[in-house]
Amino acid sequence: MNTQTSKKRSGILAIMAVFMLSTTASCNQSNTNRTTNTEQSPQAQEAASTPSAQLEKTKIVTTFLPMYIFTKAVAGDVADVEILVKPGTEVHEYQATPENVKAIATANVLVKNGLGLEEFLKNTIKNAQNSQLSEIDASKGIKPLDEISPVEKIAKAEDHDHEHAEGNPHVWLDPVLAKQQVVNIRDGLITADPKNKQVYETNTATYIKELESLNNQFQQTLQKTPNCTFVTFHDAFPYLAKRYNLKQVAVVEIPEDQLSPTDLQKTINIVKKYKVKALFSEPGVDNKLLKSLSQDLKLTLSTLDSLETGETNPQYYFQAMKANLQTLETACK
Numbered sequence: 001m002n003t004q005t006s007k008k009r010s011g012i013l014a015i016m017a018v019f020m021l022s023t024t025a026s027c028n029q030s031n032t033n034r035t036t037n038t039e040q041s042p043q044a045q046e047a048a049s050t051p052s053a054q055l056e057k058t059k060i061v062t063t064f065l066p067m068y069i070f071t072k073a074v075a076g077d078v079a080d081v082e083i084l085v086k087p088g089t090e091v092h093e094y095q096a097t098p099e100n101v102k103a104i105a106t107a108n109v110l111v112k113n114g115l116g117l118e119e120f121l122k123n124t125i126k127n128a129q130n131s132q133l134s135e136i137d138a139s140k141g142i143k144p145l146d147e148i149s150p151v152e153k154i155a156k157a158e159d160h161d162h163e164h165a166e167g168n169p170h171v172w173l174d175p176v177l178a179k180q181q182v183v184n185i186r187d188g189l190i191t192a193d194p195k196n197k198q199v200y201e202t203n204t205a206t207y208i209k210e211l212e213s214l215n216n217q218f219q220q221t222l223q224k225t226p227n228c229t230f231v232t233f234h235d236a237f238p239y240l241a242k243r244y245n246l247k248q249v250a251v252v253e254i255p256e257d258q259l260s261p262t263d264l265q266k267t268i269n270i271v272k273k274y275k276v277k278a279l280f281s282e283p284g285v286d287n288k289l290l291k292s293l294s295q296d297l298k299l300t301l302s303t304l305d306s307l308e309t310g311e312t313n314p315q316y317y318f319q320a321m322k323a324n325l326q327t328l329e330t331a332c333k
């Protein structure tokens with residue numbers, strides 16, 4: 001297995017090297033490499049600060065991936081959009097860096113998810129001392145669900161260390177609430193940067209259409225399997241479950257070493273009691289404990305993406321959510 005993957009990897013590396021050579025050769029002609037926009041932004045800032053640059057772009061910092069994606073979808077190219085918590089970094093236990101403070105100090109707008117997710121911002125914003133900063137809370141007006149949402153609580157989940165007194169923050173995983181977040185971001189950007197109102201409105205309308213179509217797909221697919229129950233390891237899906245009549249019945253917090261026999265027995269009982277159909281991990285998580293748990297529970301282990309990490313491209317939301325829908329459809333059959 002391992003040698004196979006490393007072979008694959010080196011194959012990919014080789015392809016990338018060729019690709020990079022060819023883009024270097026043609027980079028005078030086009031500037032289409034959007035994925036490296038965090039590297040481009042210092043240049044963009046430089047351009048914006050030179051007196052000759054007519055278009056001084058609004059600088060927006062966003063907290064983590066879904067906020068970046070939604071903001072980028074609304075702003076397109078008329079503003080500079082940055083991300084504080086880089087993909088691949090765990091948002092729930094995030095510690096701010098000096099770069100984060102610098103980014104906030106020079107920004108016009110900050111977009112956050114809210115609902116207590118971005119604990120790290122409190123001191124960071126204070127330290128940045130930016131009195132011009134306008135903050136957009138993307139969850140404004142959304143009624144939060146309790147943080148610990150499942151029907152049954154496994155001991156581990158009760159004493160876990162999130163401090164989400166404001167409710168469960170994972171609202172972006174419900175396409176309908178995602179739409180509300182996008183609208184909140186649009187309205188905040190129009191207030192902060194009224195000259196680009198038209199662009200923000202047009203871009204938002206397009207993105208909302210896609211969100212509505214995604215919602216329809218979820219609705220049509222999942223109405224065939226009402227009350228499909230699942231167990232997860234990350235309390236990320238209560239809004240999604242509520243929207244589409246699924247049931248997240250338990251959250252098992254996976255410890256470093258092994259699950260206690262009591263927690264294991266509890267989980268097995270829940271699986272029987274609720275006729276649990278699925279056990280969901282997350283992409284990129286390769287945990288022996290999860291595998292042995294799924295064997296103990298006689299359930300297939302599949303992955304649901306919480307979108308806390310992934311590609312920084314507005315279309316990634318739809319890509320990942322459609323993959324989630326496919327996983328749910330298969331698991332709930």
Ligand SMILES: [Zn+2]
Nearest residue numbers: 092236306308
């Ligand atoms: Zn989360």
